[in-house]
Structures are given as C-alpha cells and as structure tokens.
Amino acid sequence: MRIWRHRLFWPSAALVVLVAVNAIARPQFLRITLQDGELYGALIDILRNSAPLMLVALGMTIVIATRGIDLSVGAVMAVSGAVALTIIDGSGDPGATGTVLVAVVVALLVSLVLGAWNGFLVSALGIQPIVATLVLMLAGRGVALLITGGFITTVNSAPLAYIASGYLTVLPFAFIISVVVITALGLVERRTALGVLTEAVGINPEASRLAGVRSRGIIWGAYMVSGVLAGLAGIIYASNIKAADANAAGFLIELYAILAVVLGGTSLAGGKFSIAGTVIGVLIIQTLDSTILFLGVPSAQSPVFFAFVVVAVVIAQSPRTRNALRALGGARRPRAAASVQDRPKVEVAS
Amino acid sequence: MDGARPLLELTGATVRFGADAALDDVSFRMFPGEVHSLMGENGAGKSTLIKAVTGALALDEGTLTLDGDEVRFPTPHDAQRAGISTVYQEIELLPNLSVAENILLGREPRAHGVVSQRRMRDQARGILADLGLDIDPASILGTHSVAVQQLVAIARAISTDVRVLVLDEPTSSLDLDEVGELFRIIRELKARGVAILFVSHFLDQVYEICDRVTVLRDGRLVGEYLTRELLRIDLVHKMLGHDVSDYKARQREPVTQPDAPVFLSARGVTARGIGAADLDLGEAEIVGIAGLLGSGRTELARALTGAAHLDAGIIRIEGRAAHLDSPRRAISLGVVYSSENRRAEGILAELSVLENITLALQAHRGIFRRIRPARQRELAQSWVEALGIRPPDLDRPAGTLSGGNQQKVLLARLLALAPRVLVLDEPTRGIDVGAKVDIQNLVGELADNGLSVMFISAELEEVLRVGDRVAILRDGRIVETLRSGDMTVDSLLALVAQPDEQEG
Ligand SMILES: Nc1ncnc2c1ncn2[C@@H]1O[C@H](COP(=O)(O)OP(=O)(O)OP(=O)(O)O)[C@@H](O)[C@H]1O
C-alpha cells in the first residue's frame, strides 16, 4: 500500500505543512526553552491549550463511531465548571487541595450523569442522537446559570489554577491529562474488544444485535465517556480563566470537536474510527488557531482562514479526489503488457 | 439471430480492484430479443461485469458499444437514460420510502407540478399487478421480506422504457410462482426485442429462459455458447474448471430415531406473522421449513432465536423453559440465527473478513475477554479454509467479497460459536452450484455431530434433500410436519400451495 493511501497520511501532512509554514514565518515558533525545569514555547502552548478540545474531541470520536453525535459537550463543560467552582467558592477553604479534589470528583460525576442521560435517550428510547443531545445543549447552559446563580463565579484557588497552568515535572499538567486520556482510550481499544464492537455497532446496529453484540450498552457507554471527558474539559477551562462562565465555557466547541474528528479521517457515518486521527485533527485546529493569532488576523476574519484550511484537508481526503489521483498515477504507468500472456482459449458460439 | 448485430457489446473489458483484476479482458455481447445468461462461480466476476456495463463501475480497459456506437456511462443514471435498466444483486432501494415511491422514484407522476400521491399509487399498483403481485403500494418498503423487495426492484426496472434489462440474481429469494411470473414478463419483453441479461445460480432457470450463456471463471472469459447446444454437465465443468462429480450431495441416513431426544421445543409460539406454532428440533436433526412467500418462514425463525418479540408461547431447551428475549440470550443458550437479509442484517461491510468471522464469538465472550489476535487469525483462517471463502484474504473488507462469499463469511461467524441449534434462513441464497452442495453437506455433517438445524429455503427441492423432516407453513401456521422421505417435490409443492380454506 502506498503511503499516501494511508488514512492518516493527509491529516499528518496537513499538520506538518502547518508547522513548517509557522516555522518559516516565525523562527521562534519551534524554539522550546527550559526555565526552572519547565518547558516553554509556542509548541508547548499549543499542547497545553489543546487539552479541552482534545478531551471533547476524543469523546466525540467514540460517539460518532457508534453512528451518533453529541451536541451537548459544550453545555456539559459549562455545567461541570459551574458545579466545581460553586463547590470551591462555597467551601470554607478554597485553597485546599482536598476541596478542589472533591469539587472535581463531584463535577465529573454530574457530567457522567448528563452523559448517561444522553445515552438513555439515544439507546433506550431510540431518539435520534442529534435531537437527543440537542435537549441538553439547549438546557445545559441554563442549568449552569442556575447553579452559579446567574453570575460568573470567580475563585482564587491555587490547586484549581494548577490544573490548567501548572507543571508536572517538565510538562504542563493539562497536557499530561490529555496524554493520559489518549493512552487510556488507545489501550482500551487495543487490549479489549471494545474498539471492534463499537465499530460493528456503528456500521450496522441490527446486524450487530443479531450477532449478539450488546449494542445498547455500547452506545450508552459512548455517551457516558463523552460526558465525563466534556466535564473534565470544563474543569480545565474553568481553571484556566479561574471562573465559571456559563455562556462562554465550551462555546461552539461541539463544532470544533466534530471538525477535529472529521479532519482525523473518521467518517460521520459511523463505524471505523481513529483515535490517532482525532489527536492529529485537534493539533491541526489548535496550531491553526495559534497561527491566526500570530498573524494578527482580525478576529472577524479568522473563520475564513479556518474554512480555507479545513476545505483543503477535507478535499484531499475525499475518496473521489483519491481516485482521481490514482487515475493520474495509473495513466503515467505504461499499459500493462498483460494481453500477450497466455490465456485459456476463448470459445465463441457460432 | 445470427448475423444480427449485437445491441450491446463489451470488448476487452478489464476492471481492477487494487492490484488484482476482477475482470480481465472479457468480451461479451447481447442481442435484441435474446436472453443471455452470465454464469460462473461466486466471485467469478459476474456482478463486476454487470456494474461495468451499467455505469456502476468504471472500466479500466475496454470499450462498450450500444447499437454500434461507443458509449461511456459515468453513472448508472446515464445507463438508465440510454435504456439499460438494472436490478443489482444487492437490492439498491430505499427501505424507508413507500413501495410506490421506490418504483417510481425520479419519474413520479405530477399533477399541476406537484407529485400526485394517488396517481403514483395507482400507477405502482398497475405495475405490481403486471408482476402478479398484490401488495399495498403505500406500505413502507423496509417492512417487506427480501423476496418482495426483490420483486419491487424488478418492478422498478421493467416499468421504464427498457432496451436492455439486466437482472443480477433476481430470483435468489423467489418462490416458483414468482419466478413463473417473472419469466412470463421476460418472455414478453423478449418478444418486444429487449435484450435481457439474466444471472442465476439455478441451472434449471437458466436452461428454461436463456438462449445464450457466457461463462466466466476467475474474472476471465471461458466462452460464449448457445444454451441448446451446451449440456448441463459441460456448463458446470466450464464454470468450475473441474467436474462436479467431486461434489455429491451426501445422503444422510434417513433414520431419525423416533426417540431422538428433543433439544428445542416450541409450543404455541405466537409473534408478528406467526401464530401458535409447535415445533420440535431433535438432537442431530435437520428440520426443513417449506412455505410460500409470506407464509411466515422468516418470522418463525426470528421468533425462535430471540430476534423477534414473542407475544405468546413457550420455548424449551432441553426441557427447560428458556426466555429468549434477545439474540444475545439465544446465543448464550446455543441458539444462533442467520438472517436471510445478508446486507441489512448480516455482513458488516467495512469490517474485515477476520473481524466479521470473529464478531459473534467476541461479543459472546464479552468486551474484556478479547480473543488474542493470533488466535483470531487462526480461527478465521480455519473457517475460510473449511468453507472455501475466496479470496482467502482475512484483512479485506468483507463488503468487497462477492455475494456468495459474503454468505459463507456469515455462516462462519455463526459456526465459530459452536452452536447447539442452527437456524438458517436461506443459507444457500446466491451460492454457486459447487459451494451449495458444500454447504448442504456441511449442514449434514454438523447434524451428524449432534447439532439441531432448522433449514429454511424457498427452493423446495433443497428443503427436501437437506431436511430429515419438513414443517409446512401456510399463512403463519405450521400445518403439518412430515418426514422428507415420504414426500416428493411435487407433493410438497401441493401441500405448500394448498389454499387454506377449512383450517381450524
Ligand atoms: N469493491 C471491491 N473491492 C475489491 N474487490 C472487489 C470489489 N468488488 C468485487 N471485488 C472482487 O471481484 C471479484 C468478482 O466479484 P463479483 O461480485 O463480480 O463476483 P460474482 O461473479 O458476481 O459472484 P457471486 O456469484 O458471488 O455474486 C471477487 O473476487 C471480489 O472479491
């Protein structure tokens, strides 16, 4: 198989090109420095800042693999952040690690419940995923506002701030969270049968059911994973701005997550999925974001840049483009000299 | 007919998938007013040739002429416009639209610019009546059996102005009656000068309706013959490349001891489409199910295997009441079901042959007890060999196998579960003559090893040959269960088709 036929070839190429363009435009882009045993640089920033989108997109990948979609991730982020910060704010000692730990655990549990709710609507009641998760997408931010009492809750808590901006040894803690989640999902996919069973359900739920696959449980589980990961993303977001902003948290993130999944080569039609593809997709988006920022593109026009790059990658990935490329490659090869090979004698009726 | 110019002619056609050629320098022609059959084993390239002729696949090499003019069809739609109407092997209809919409899609009758639902239904009803079919044109296509869907696809194909009609295994799930109706229509079209391409693995049908056959083997042309000049045995030899005498349906000992222990017994089983069915499956016994289209064959199979909800009745396994409320539960009790609808309910096209074969076993073991990759490979490999799945490539997406080979992959998936009861709904549909006998033999061997088998087929001859007993279904009821040794195809047909007046 030629390398450019590999499903991760185009996304990886896009990422490499993007990094190269940046490196040429601003040489300091590639520079990574070590200060006080911690790494700094534009690349490190990208890795750190990509954490929330990374988590959300990974959950989205699994949901999409089951033929679903989760539009509620942004709202779940808002709720999770609101829950965590309200707990910390209300406690007597916001700076205590214990307080923050409790807040994080409760927020994640709430996110799990929200994910389970989505999964219930989709797998038990058979509601179309887009509709089912729309419910929470619309209602979630309202719930978050209720929790924060309609305000933007701000807190000053060192352990909370550490989640988004702290370092564990030489690397940003947020990035380490990403790595742990990616590794965990990768391991589960490789070491258990969940990967292939999820793909089976996504490709053909009825055929899978007849083959004895627990379709309902798998779909339900996918939404729960998506919920928890969105919750974790919400905590990182809140930690970054040290506040719970029910309106801004995870705003439009569902669309960027879907974009990352698609850029990574996973089809929205469900079935075959690629964790590695999504990771690359997220890095493309985040690098693009950093590029736009660097170029000083007015924020009103930045979506145009985004659109341009996305269209280019998506076109490169489309099967039709690939076939056209294949045809081009084929035309340059000399015609196979097959016709002179000995063949079985051909008889023809008179 | 000789000296006549071919209406359609394909010369030097080659179609490649990656490195290997599914069709290799094949020439093929069709004459007006003639029925031409394309014959070959599973995977010989019949469907590929058809797709190349009808614009569903692009030719890598070769030319196609229609009426002497070279043509190229970038899409099936272009072929349709040129008068080539096609029913593909895997039915390509829209299951969530109505029957009428499916038949008339793209050429809906309009009144004042808007689609007239009433005229559409009337028109569809007329077309269906032509085929001797009485189904509600307003009903949703997906709710019908595969056979009806196949008939609807045929209805759609013949309802246009057709010059070339292409039918890829149109009769694979039809009963004798429907086949008769279809043949009547084919003869009518033939008399009007339509050129017809007919693919079937039933030699009887080929010899009944076709004037000319073209034989393919491994994607290459073996030759073109006039049917009346070609003996069956020679035809089979040309298709397989060796004599069929290697294949002989093994005669099962007709003795089923009357005291053979019953493994699965159903009493008063009632579900959608099936009423108060009583059936016993003995250990080491094959029970054939015979019935007409719509008699409830599939519904019975689904009711017994947890695939459909039971409204009433009880199923006992080894004497103990079993609550078969899902296929998963049924599988855990050793009861497995293979659907007649390979595409919608069987094969997972994007997954590999290996993943398809190991899927059910893996699902049964559970998510966390993954079968080791080496073991998976070994297992899949052994089934690929046992069933002669071709090409024997475990990593190829199952959807790229030919129809018959996909069917074998499905069988392998179930057999890998080492089941106790095997419920097979049309397991030999679309399977070539050689492989069909293989599968029938395999079913016999499995039964010899103690399995209980329920074998459904629209082909009565096969039901009789394979089954030790045959249960006869009429209108959702099992009206009789007889020893197959006591029946002939004709007597079985009479029982199956008997009008249902004084029942109960
Ligand atoms: N999309 C595809 N990609 C790769 N290989 C393919 C594809 N479609 C068909 N093939 C291969 O081409 C060969 C011919 O397949 P084809 O479907 O034409 O067989 P067939 O004669 O119609 O068989 P059957 O009687 O089982 O329907 C097979 O070996 C098949 O695996």
Ligand SMILES: [Mg+2]
């Ligand atoms: Mg075929």
